[in-house]
Amino acid sequence: MNSNMNEYRTNTCxxxxxxxxxxxxxxxxxxxxxRNLGGxxxxxxxxxxxxxxxxxQNNEKTENxxxxxxxxxxxxxxxxxVERASKNDKMKxxxx
Numbered sequence: 330m331n332s333n334m335n336e337y338r339t340n341t342c343x344x345x346x347x348x349x350x351x352x353x354x355x356x357x358x359x360x361x362x363x364r365n366l367g368g369x370x371x372x373x374x375x376x377x378x379x380x381x382x383x384x385x386q387n388n389e390k391t392e393n394x395x396x397x398x399x400x401x402x403x404x405x406x407x408x409x410x411v412e413r414a415s416k417n418d419k420m421k422x423x424x425x
Contacts, residue, residue, distance in 0.1 A: 337405050343379020349410040356381060357405040363398055370395050374406065382413070 334340075337357040345354065358376035365371075365387070372383040383406055385391050398404075 341378035342374055342376045342381040345381055345410055347412060350412050352410050353407070354410055355405060355407045356383075358403070360398060360400050360402050360404060363400060365395075370398075372398065372404075374404070383408070384411075 337355065339355045340349070342356055342358055356374055356376075358374045358381075360372055361375040361380060362373040363370065368387050370385040370387055370391075372385065374381050374383050385395060387395065
């Protein structure tokens with residue numbers, strides 16, 4: 330059992346990898362970077378263990394929440410782990 334598991338998270342930002350694809354997880358941390366690319370918003374979420382990229386679909390349902398996001402804000406997210414279609418060389422992507 331992960332000793333970092335609690336009501337805010339099931340995993341840390343630094344531990345997710347290819348083996349976790351399809352799993353439902355909860356993460357908590359600080360927003361390091363926000364990028365809005367039209368149809369999607371990308372958030373680099375960090376904690377003391379690493380960084381995980383969060384993807385939010387831009388639509389009416391998420392509009393109010395996305396407008397209020399700021400860097401260094403502390404957030405909790407829940408969702409499913411998906412494999413990145415295109416890898417970012419600047420972010421660690423583990424395949425083990």
